[in-house]
Amino acid sequence: xSSNSELQFDGIYDDLIMDHYRNPRNRNPISxxxxxxxxxxxxxxxxxxxxxxxxxxxxxSGICVVAEGCxxxxxxxxxxxxxxxxxxxxxxxxFFEDFKYMMDTSCLxxxxxxxPEIAALRTIRKYPVRVKCVMLPWVTIRDAVKSYLS
Amino acid sequence: MTDGFKVNSIxxxxxxxxxxxxxxPLVYLDNAATSQKPQCVIDxxxxxxxxxxxxxxxxxxxxxxLATDDYEAARSKIRSFINAGxxxxxxxxxxxxxxxxxxxYSFGVQNIRSGDEIIISGMxxxxxxxxxxxxxxxxxxxxxxxPITDSGELDINQYGALLSDKTKLVxxxxxxxxxxxxxxxxxxxxxxxxLGAVVLVDGAQSAPHMKVDVxxxxxxxxxxxxxxxxxxxxxxxxxxxxxxxxxMVPYQSGGEMIKSVTFDKTIFNVLPHKFEAGTPDIxxxxxxxxxxxxxxxxxxxAINSYESELLAYGTAKLEQIASxxxxxxxxxxxxxLSFTLGDIHPHDIGTILDxxxxxxxxxxxxxxxxxxxxxIPATARASMSFYNxxxxxxxxxxxxxxxxxxxx
Ligand SMILES: Cc1ncc(COP(=O)(O)O)c(C=O)c1O
Numbered sequence: 001x002s003s004n005s006e007l008q009f010d011g012i013y014d015d016l017i018m019d020h021y022r023n024p025r026n027r028n029p030i031s032x033x034x035x036x037x038x039x040x041x042x043x044x045x046x047x048x049x050x051x052x053x054x055x056x057x058x059x060x061s062g063i064c065v066v067a068e069g070c071x072x073x074x075x076x077x078x079x080x081x082x083x084x085x086x087x088x089x090x091x092x093x094x095f096f097e098d099f100k101y102m103m104d105t106s107c108l109x110x111x112x113x114x115x116p117e118i119a120a121l122r123t124i125r126k127y128p129v130r131v132k133c134v135m136l137p138w139v140t141i142r143d144a145v146k147s148y149l150s
Numbered sequence: 151m152t153d154g155f156k157v158n159s160i161x162x163x164x165x166x167x168x169x170x171x172x173x174x175p176l177v178y179l180d181n182a183a184t185s186q187k188p189q190c191v192i193d194x195x196x197x198x199x200x201x202x203x204x205x206x207x208x209x210x211x212x213x214x215x216l217a218t219d220d221y222e223a224a225r226s227k228i229r230s231f232i233n234a235g236x237x238x239x240x241x242x243x244x245x246x247x248x249x250x251x252x253x254x255y256s257f258g259v260q261n262i263r264s265g266d267e268i269i270i271s272g273m274x275x276x277x278x279x280x281x282x283x284x285x286x287x288x289x290x291x292x293x294x295x296x297p298i299t300d301s302g303e304l305d306i307n308q309y310g311a312l313l314s315d316k317t318k319l320v321x322x323x324x325x326x327x328x329x330x331x332x333x334x335x336x337x338x339x340x341x342x343x344x345l346g347a348v349v350l351v352d353g354a355q356s357a358p359h360m361k362v363d364v365x366x367x368x369x370x371x372x373x374x375x376x377x378x379x380x381x382x383x384x385x386x387x388x389x390x391x392x393x394x395x396x397x398m399v400p401y402q403s404g405g406e407m408i409k410s411v412t413f414d415k416t417i418f419n420v421l422p423h424k425f426e427a428g429t430p431d432i433x434x435x436x437x438x439x440x441x442x443x444x445x446x447x448x449x450x451x452a453i454n455s456y457e458s459e460l461l462a463y464g465t466a467k468l469e470q471i472a473s474x475x476x477x478x479x480x481x482x483x484x485x486x487l488s489f490t491l492g493d494i495h496p497h498d499i500g501t502i503l504d505x506x507x508x509x510x511x512x513x514x515x516x517x518x519x520x521x522x523x524x525x526i527p528a529t530a531r532a533s534m535s536f537y538n539x540x541x542x543x544x545x546x547x548x549x550x551x552x553x554x555x556x557x558x
Binding site: 013069073 | 494497501502504513514518527528556557
């Protein structure tokens, strides 16, 4: 890929996003998952399915996130799978809330210190219509974990 | 381009077109979603509110009479625009969607019975699918679908095979919003009529771009929207043959649509008022009249031939892009270019083009069955109008090159 800095537009397609889009992580099926859930956006047809294996310490031992749709959706799904690997299952909900807050388009400041992956996803707030692409994997996993815990 | 088609001066009539978006001159190629409005339409709205505003068909005072005159004058303009037989065949609605719903709920519920069949096509907008699905659920009727060929045309032989004496209603799109295909609605109508079925034509995409003659088509109903025809949002039209409309029950009820009300009995008003309950979008109707005057001044033949040239130019340009696939390649189509670009998702195409000031539509265009037919989730769609230029198509092509660069 040509370096995005040459491009004039306010790039959301930076190297990190494009890397996760081209080489999505954690797409291998989990055998005997504890959680299986999928969701889609009826307006654009984007689809996400999540499967999770949980170990005896209540941590995520395996995660598979498959996203069908645009590059932003796929990159977000891949990044999420990396960030949530090994997390305690009960922490996923708090993680979701933090992430949702960081993606809130009404607080555009980037003051909070975040990982480069989250920072890359946050630039997408410049295109509010695309924030839903970022959020779909996260909403899917939140709902999955919520119903598992309840 | 066509000698004599003064696109540069036409563009000056549309104030929005001189804007920049994201720091770039706006290239508006989303006309199938909605069209821009010329200054004369914008002026007609403010003029109405500044000088005439008043309710129609109610008062004896001067303003009410003026408002009624303007409102009814617009109806006459619409009648002549689509060559309907009389003004009373022109019913104001909110748009194509409401026009179709009116027919489904009034004509449909009254005339469709269990075991009857309704035929639509595989290239319908959701607004010409869902009302019929609901009607079928309600009545026990069966929905039949005319299939689409690879080039995006209706398979007329298959249509003939679907038609039978069970067919009570056929509802097809005149020009597809997703593919651009122009269907032979006159032939479709004649075939349906030979079996006694009633025909609705969805003219949302055709009325703005070609001369429509409802009597020549022969259809029983013709629906379109003001906002795609350079008019305001919130106003649309249902044309219906008066003998069909006369036998239909009102769709909504209240004021305006009655002749007399006692607690024993209500006598419905005459056409078209029988179908126009409540205070209508008066300003919208007058604005649509102004839009029709504007289009008539330029001339639909001139518009149509200029837009055909834009389509030919755009098609030739896009065909040169190796990974680009045009969806909808009928030889009979309007100025719509729906396409996919390798495996790049249309939303990504749309976002990058947007950053170049280019407005196109991405997604399923409210025509999911079309997407399914081609095995794709979505397309990017550039839809042109007579105020677009060859240079704008060049800008689109440069934008697509940019997309390819980002995703290379
Ligand atoms: C072919 C077709 N039919 C119906 C509609 C619905 O029109 P409206 O939303 O104005 O009611 C559209 C609008 O996109 C259309 O393109």
